[in-house]
Amino acid sequence: MIPYAAGKRGVIDDDVGGEPGHTVRNHRFKDPASSHWEDISTLPELFEISCKNHSDRFFLDTRRLIAREIETSEDGKVFEKLHLGDYE
Helix, strand or coil: CCHHHCCCCCEEEEEECCEEEEEECCCCCCCCCCCCCCCCCCHHHHHHHHHHHCCCCCCCCCEEEEEEEEEECCCCCEEEEEEEEEEC
8 A cells, every 4th residue: 555545535445457556435425436348447457347347349550640730820839730541
């Protein structure tokens, strides 16, 4: 546990992904976050179950840069527009 979090209200010791850690709850909410799945109350747990349930899908992908345009608006702000290809 991180020393500054030790003993504070809303800090829960947790073991997610095989590594010990802690979960910090927002002080405005009395109960932990709820989800549609039982026994899942933290974002790391939700991430792990999502990875297991969707292991056949890609998580991150790349796109080719086709063109880059730099436009300056009337007030002087510079915008860079990217034209990207399909996901690979």
